[in-house]
Amino acid sequence: MKKLGFLTHALRQRWYPSTLQVVLAIIFGFILLQLIVGPASEGQNPGTVITWLLWWPLIPLTFVLAGRFWCAVCPFGTVGDWVRKLSGLNRPVPSFIKNHGLWIINGLFLLVTWYDVAYGLTTSVPATAVLLLLVLIGAAGFSLVYEKRAWCRYVCPVGGIFGNYSQTAFIELRGTREICQDCADMHCYKGREDLPGCALFVSPKNLASNRTCNFCGDCLKSCRKDSPKVVLRAKPGDELWRKARPRFDEAFLAASLVGLIAVSTLGMLEIWPVMIEPLSGALGLGYAAAASIYMLLLVAACLVVYTAGTYFSARLNKESFKLNFSRFGYALIPLNLTTHFAHNLSHFLGEGRLISGAAMTLFYPLTAAQAAVKTPAAGHGGAAGLIGDPYIQAIQFSLVGLGIMLSFYVARRVALAGGNDDTISWPHYAVIALFGFISFWLFSLPMSPRH
Amino acid sequence: MRLTGNLALSLLAIVLLALGAIGFADKTEELINRGHDQTEAKASTDDRSADKSPAEHQGHGAPAQGELHNHDLRGQELAQAPGHAHSGGMCPMMAAKQYTTR
Numbered sequence: 001m002k003k004l005g006f007l008t009h010a011l012r013q014r015w016y017p018s019t020l021q022v023v024l025a026i027i028f029g030f031i032l033l034q035l036i037v038g039p040a041s042e043g044q045n046p047g048t049v050i051t052w053l054l055w056w057p058l059i060p061l062t063f064v065l066a067g068r069f070w071c072a073v074c075p076f077g078t079v080g081d082w083v084r085k086l087s088g089l090n091r092p093v094p095s096f097i098k099n100h101g102l103w104i105i106n107g108l109f110l111l112v113t114w115y116d117v118a119y120g121l122t123t124s125v126p127a128t129a130v131l132l133l134l135v136l137i138g139a140a141g142f143s144l145v146y147e148k149r150a151w152c153r154y155v156c157p158v159g160g161i162f163g164n165y166s167q168t169a170f171i172e173l174r175g176t177r178e179i180c181q182d183c184a185d186m187h188c189y190k191g192r193e194d195l196p197g198c199a200l201f202v203s204p205k206n207l208a209s210n211r212t213c214n215f216c217g218d219c220l221k222s223c224r225k226d227s228p229k230v231v232l233r234a235k236p237g238d239e240l241w242r243k244a245r246p247r248f249d250e251a252f253l254a255a256s257l258v259g260l261i262a263v264s265t266l267g268m269l270e271i272w273p274v275m276i277e278p279l280s281g282a283l284g285l286g287y288a289a290a291a292s293i294y295m296l297l298l299v300a301a302c303l304v305v306y307t308a309g310t311y312f313s314a315r316l317n318k319e320s321f322k323l324n325f326s327r328f329g330y331a332l333i334p335l336n337l338t339t340h341f342a343h344n345l346s347h348f349l350g351e352g353r354l355i356s357g358a359a360m361t362l363f364y365p366l367t368a369a370q371a372a373v374k375t376p377a378a379g380h381g382g383a384a385g386l387i388g389d390p391y392i393q394a395i396q397f398s399l400v401g402l403g404i405m406l407s408f409y410v411a412r413r414v415a416l417a418g419g420n421d422d423t424i425s426w427p428h429y430a431v432i433a434l435f436g437f438i439s440f441w442l443f444s445l446p447m448s449p450r451h
Numbered sequence: 452m453r454l455t456g457n458l459a460l461s462l463l464a465i466v467l468l469a470l471g472a473i474g475f476a477d478k479t480e481e482l483i484n485r486g487h488d489q490t491e492a493k494a495s496t497d498d499r500s501a502d503k504s505p506a507e508h509q510g511h512g513a514p515a516q517g518e519l520h521n522h523d524l525r526g527q528e529l530a531q532a533p534g535h536a537h538s539g540g541m542c543p544m545m546a547a548k549q550y551t552t553r
Contacts, residue, residue: 274483401465408461433468440472446480 004171007230011173011217021078028075032136035129045125049358051132052122053351057344060337063162067169071159071214076135077152080143090147093201097154102249105160106256110299112157113260117267117295118288149199152214159214164253165337166210167330168237171230173213173220175204179227188219188228195222204228209239211250237406240330241413248322251329255306257336258435259299265343265442266294272448302435306332309431317415317424327418328428331411335432338403339439342396349395352386389447396443404436 010016035047042048062070071077084090097104112121112131121127135156142151152159175188180203188204191197195218198204202212204219204227219228266272279290307325314324385392408429415425 270483271479397469401469404465404468405458405461408457408464412457433464436465437468437472440469441476441479444473444476446483 001231001234004230004232007171008220008228011215011230012220013217016217017072020073021075021081024073025075025078028132032129032132035125035132038125040125042123042125042128043354044358046358048122048125048128049355051128053347053355053358056122057348059158060162060165060341060344063165064168064170064337066171066215067166067173067210068159068163068214070162071149071152071156072216074152074159076139076156077149079136080139080149080151083140084143084147088143088147089145091145093146093150093154097150101154102160102247102253104155105157106249106253108155109157109161110256110260113264114292114295117263117291148196148201149214153200153212161253161257163211164250164257164333165340167239168334168337169210170233170236172210172233173204173215173228173230174207175219176227176229179225180205183225183227185224187222187224191218191222192224197222208244237334237410238413240333240410241417243327243330246323246326246330248326248329251326251332252303254329254332254336255303256299257340258306258332259295259302261336261340261343262302262438262442263295263298265339265439266298267291268346268447269442269445270448271445305434306431309427312427313415313424316427317418317420319418327414328411328425331407331414331425331428331432332435334406334410335400335403335435335439338399338406342399342439342443345399346392346396349387349392350385350389393443397440400436400439400443403439404432407432407436 031047031050033047034045038047039045059070115121115127119127121131138155139151142155143149183205185192186203186205187195187197189197189202198219199216200212200214204213204223207213215230266275275294276287276290279285279293280287283290285293306329310321310325310328313328314321317324411425411428411432412422414428415422418424
């Protein structure tokens with residue numbers, strides 16, 4: 001592992017992360033203001049465009065490059081920090097939240113995705129405003145009552161979902177073992193004088209996963225012994241198969257994400273209305289009900305397929321089903337990440353020009369911006385696209401291929417790390433291949449003509 | 452040597468998966484188009500029988516500007532549904548895309 005001295009040094013500075021926090025909080029304030037008083041059309045409103053066309057598509061990339069760095073500068077967390085400093089009660093986090101945090105995250109993310117699939121979140125200015133306000137209230141409320149960043153660690157859906165991806169990051173922050181093992185001060189965890197300890201309730205001494213580090217730099221500043229360091233990982237993602245205690249909830253999240261990404265991709269395709277029609281026509285269901293049924297079916301199907309793979313691997317290695325489910329779930333994370341990014345990238349690349357159109361409303365309200373944004377679309381990747389559809393599809397295929405290969409690799413390493421022969425991973429190769437096939441298929445299908 | 456073998460096998464599997472998926476997507480597309488053609492033929496018959504022009508018959512025929520060509524989805528609800536491919540869903544960008552054609 002190569003030490004990244006300049007990053008370690010940067011994270012130790014007084015201006016970090018507060019300066020970035022203030023800048024992003026101002027941008028967030030502007031976005032929220034636009035959502036409340038700006039144009040009613042989602043394609044014109046800088047709030048929806050910045051949120052759903054720029055931030056949401058690109059955010060997974062930051063988690064791969066720099067783990068949960070975003071969480072350190074996230075405006076919601078920043079507002080929470082301010083609230084806690086002003087009038088926080090600093091109560092300990094209830095054990096229920098500590099023990100079931102990721103299930104809360106899973107539930108919240110499913111709920112938000114369901115609302116979007118059934119009623120439209122990203123297509124609605126008011127709904128986007130309400131979502132951001134709810135998250136803001138949640139972060140501020142938790143910070144008002146509980147100590148540290150309880151919201152970010154245990155409840156935030158964005159940090160929670162992308163926290164899975166952060167485990168594949170290229171960098172990590174860890175304590176120096178030789179220094180930490182004899183240290184009784186634990187300033188990194190408890191803080192000292194006016195310097196806070198770890199906001200995510202973990203000491204670098206015991207830090208084993210990027211999921212619980214947001215690179216806020218507090219431990220670097222508090223430690224008098226210069227122990228925590230930012231390093232470039234020799235094998236990014238190796239924590240996926242080196243888990244001392246693999247978690248069932250993280251594996252469940254990884255398996256269900258396959259279905260959620262698939263349903264969100266389906267919603268862009270010509271085939272989607274063809275699928276909806278029988279349910280809405282024959283059964284007389286409304287759109288929301290039909291779309292909800294498909295979402296539930298897809299998520300359930302992915303869980304069933306993964307459960308079947310786990311059943312066979314458990315029979316092969318004679319270990320418990322739960323342990324197999326938890327361990328091999330991490331093998332799905334690379335495929336989750338690359339298909340999610342492929343999905344998001346198609347929006348960013350396919351419609352990226354709309355961002356500049358919406359940005360223009362800042363300076364030339366409803367004039368030049370309208371002219372730019374109202375350019376008739378010539379299909380996906382047409383007038384609004386940064387590059388053409390074939391290029392986008394080639395990138396998507398490459399990403400899915402990369403995801404399958406990395407997931408194969410992680411599945412094999414998981415099997416070997418458990419002291420087993422790599423034949424244990426064969427059922428999971430089949431699961432990964434099936435999920436990969438579905439992703440290739442979805443990215444091969446024609447986009448909706450007006451998409 | 453073993454790593455090279457595994458890598459080659461993985462690449463082969465990925466290429467086969469991709470080719471299989473592309474073939475399957477072609478078949479799917481054919482099915483969509485066939486269904487679409489049948490729908491349009493039926494729509495045209497229905498329109499004649501009802502003595503209506505395609506433009507008057509909601510959801511059929513060539514869409515008027517700003518309307519959705521909704522593959523015979525019945526009723527305005529489907530055409531305007533948030534998760535509908537033409538108008539949104541989780542995909543952030545549909546919103547903006549939809550706007551471009553307004």
